[in-house]
Every structure is written in C-alpha cells, then in structure tokens.
Amino acid sequence: MPHFTLEYSANLDDLIDMGATVELVRMAAVETGIFPLGGIRVRAVRCEHYAIADGRENYGFLDMVLRLGEGRDLATRKRAGEHIFKALSAHLDPVFANGKFALSFDMQINDKDTSWKRNNIHDALKVETVNG
Numbered sequence: 001m002p003h004f005t006l007e008y009s010a011n012l013d014d015l016i017d018m019g020a021t022v023e024l025v026r027m028a029a030v031e032t033g034i035f036p037l038g039g040i041r042v043r044a045v046r047c048e049h050y051a052i053a054d055g056r057e058n059y060g061f062l063d064m065v066l067r068l069g070e071g072r073d074l075a076t077r078k079r080a081g082e083h084i085f086k087a088l089s090a091h092l093d094p095v096f097a098n099g100k101f102a103l104s105f106d107m108q109i110n111d112k113d114t115s116w117k118r119n120n121i122h123d124a125l126k127v128e129t130v131n132g
Helices: 018-032 074-091 093-098 121-131
Strands: 003-009 041-047 059-068 100-109
Touching: 003 018, 018 041, 018 074, 059 074, 074 093, 074 100, 093 100
Parallel strands: 003 041, 059 100
Antiparallel strands: 003 059
C-alpha cells in the first residue's frame, strides 16, 4: 500500500491526459520516500454520470483518495500529502485556467486487522535489484 484512486468527471477526457496524470501521481508518491515502491497503485475511474453544484455541464472534478497502511505519523503523512497534492494541482493548472473545476484529495488509513493483501511484486523488485 499506498493505493490512489482518482475519480474524475468524464468531461476532463478532452482536457487532460489521464495516463500522464496517474504517472505523475505515481512519481510524486515515489518522491516522498515514505512508500514501498512495490505497493504503489494509482488508478483512475472515469465517472460518466455526475452532477455538480447547479448542474452546469461544463463543471468538472477530480477526487483523489489515498488508502494507506498504519504506521506513519501525522507530520510524515502531511508532508507526503502536501507534496503529492502540489504536484497534481500544478499538473491541473490548465484545467483551472480554462473552466470551473474542483480538485480534492483525502488520505484514509486502513486498519491492519481488517485489511488483507497478497502481493509478489515486492519480491520481484528485490530480485531485479540484486540481478540488475
């Protein structure tokens, strides 16, 4: 873990490259230095049906949620969150400049007692590091 989910209004498809956006979030997460590389996931979910504010169709949104495991203090989480949000916000400056747009980002901490995982990516990265 961390797992990022970006839900976004379908009208953003013509304004931004979502592939580049998820890569930007992935890189910003790596840059924080607090997340295990093999646990980072960034996914984008296009919302075809949505309603914003007074219902105007030209409004857009991107809501990012980060689910992460326990064990990081508040100051560390805040530094990481601010770094990631700043990078994403700057990436989306053209959307803000050309329309009405809402960007949000929330962190949620998973309770380790009710979070199950199976992942062999960590082992693959260790092998690549040793053999690379």
